[in-house]
Amino acid sequence: MGCYPVAITVAGLGNDRCVPWLNTIAQGFNGKMSAAVDSLSGRYHDLKIFHLDIYTPIYGLVASPWSHGFTEVRRACCALIFCNARGVGICRNATTYVFWDGAHTTEAANQVIADYLLAHGINDLVVS
Numbered sequence: 001m002g003c004y005p006v007a008i009t010v011a012g013l014g015n016d017r018c019v020p021w022l023n024t025i026a027q028g029f030n031g032k033m034s035a036a037v038d039s040l041s042g043r044y045h046d047l048k049i050f051h052l053d054i055y056t057p058i059y060g061l062v063a064s065p066w067s068h069g070f071t072e073v074r075r076a077c078c079a080l081i082f083c084n085a086r087g088v089g090i091c092r093n094a095t096t097y098v099f100w101d102g103a104h105t106t107e108a109a110n111q112v113i114a115d116y117l118l119a120h121g122i123n124d125l126v127v128s
Helices: 005-011 020-043 055-063 107-119
Strands: none
Touching: 005 020, 020 055, 055 107
16 A cells, blocks of 8 residues: 555655555555455355455545544654564554554554444454
């Protein structure tokens, strides 16, 4: 996704915004994945397979972080490659950050993503 801090740093060309062409690739991949899941479900009726869209809730957090209580969306809470709760370079309040590191969301952001998935059909999944 073009909104991850690592993507902005590596491919953002000095801008502090999402990288549009990476978002286009992510959306295209999701479309193809959804079509593949639909095709497999149609072909194998006993198959239980689902495509869960996490692009939409993550992009929502990036586009409107304050609506969920986040204040930092461009920088990662952990500024180093190897992070743990006692390490140096960790932000003071991870609950205000969308991203833990360059490519992973924080626990607080994961809760928003999970809530989104529950509200948009994941609760209909049957686990057997």
